[in-house]
Amino acid sequence: MKVLVINGSPKEISDTMVLTCSFLEGLNKNNNFEIKIIHLIKKNIKPCLGCFKCWKNENGKCIQSDDQEEIMNEYISSDIVIYSFPLYSYAMPSHLKAFVDRLIPLNKMTMKEKDGRIVHLPRVDLSKQKKIFICGCGFPNFEGNFDGLDFMLKNKFGKDILPIYVSECPMLNEKEAEPLTKPLIEKFRKAGEYFAANLDIPSNIKKELETPMLDKETYIKIVNSLR
Ligand SMILES: Cc1cc2nc3c(=O)[nH]c(=O)nc-3n(C[C@H](O)[C@H](O)[C@H](O)COP(=O)(O)O)c2cc1C
Numbered sequence: 001m002k003v004l005v006i007n008g009s010p011k012e013i014s015d016t017m018v019l020t021c022s023f024l025e026g027l028n029k030n031n032n033f034e035i036k037i038i039h040l041i042k043k044n045i046k047p048c049l050g051c052f053k054c055w056k057n058e059n060g061k062c063i064q065s066d067d068q069e070e071i072m073n074e075y076i077s078s079d080i081v082i083y084s085f086p087l088y089s090y091a092m093p094s095h096l097k098a099f100v101d102r103l104i105p106l107n108k109m110t111m112k113e114k115d116g117r118i119v120h121l122p123r124v125d126l127s128k129q130k131k132i133f134i135c136g137c138g139f140p141n142f143e144g145n146f147d148g149l150d151f152m153l154k155n156k157f158g159k160d161i162l163p164i165y166v167s168e169c170p171m172l173n174e175k176e177a178e179p180l181t182k183p184l185i186e187k188f189r190k191a192g193e194y195f196a197a198n199l200d201i202p203s204n205i206k207k208e209l210e211t212p213m214l215d216k217e218t219y220i221k222i223v224n225s226l227r
Pocket residue numbers: 009010011013014015016017085086087088089090091136137138139140168169170
């Protein structure tokens with residue numbers, strides 16, 4: 001099976017990718033997957049012009065010429081797509097949003113109502129493609145922190161996606177935090193193994209992956225003591 005990883009962190013050393021790489025290690029324990037990682041920040045992806053030429057021209061082609069088409073071809077031919085990115089302003093980083101906006105040629109202009117929402121009909125059938133979204137953030141956990149992102153992902157990509165939201169991620173690249181981070185990193189490795197066998201993650205495993213490494217009061221205290 002082909003796996004495409006879209007790394008949406010702009011950093012050389014991404015906190016979120018620590019978890020994603022561990023998941024991939026578990027996923028590919030038996031070398032059954034062909035994994036390709038794209039570091040989106042290194043690609044030339046212009047913002048969508050909003051001209052709808054990709055819909056009007058029937059061929060589904062964007063009039064802009066940059067790296068989007070090549071990545072979209074990889075995307076279409078992948079069985080599993082894993083988005084790995086940090087939460088920015090309760091959403092995704094702008095260069096990743098540009099990529100997501102530019103996915104509109106995968107749909108047609110035609111709309112219909114489905115499961116209580118309005119959707120555009122697919123031009124390319126990706127209904128069997130598994131989509132995982134691993135999003136790390138810097139705040140400790142609080143209710144509603146990921147709500148804006150979650151709304152966007154489920155409306156854009158459908159309710160069958162697997163989102164994994166992780167708080168306190170700047171700890172993941174801190175050596176002193178290893179006693180706290182190592183168990184979570186290991187859980188991601190095991191979750192990858194589970195996903196390889198079942199192509200899904202049950203809610204109890206997802207809950208474990210999303211459980212904060214540290215209580216919020218202690219986390220805030222540590223952050224405020226830095227500098
Ligand atoms: C521009 C910017 C916006 C951010 N917005 C949020 C936010 O809304 N909520 C949050 O919890 N963390 C926010 N963060 C913190 C990052 O999500 C956090 O540092 C994360 O660990 C970075 O992951 P990465 O290393 O994979 O890029 C923001 C960071 C930056 C630079």
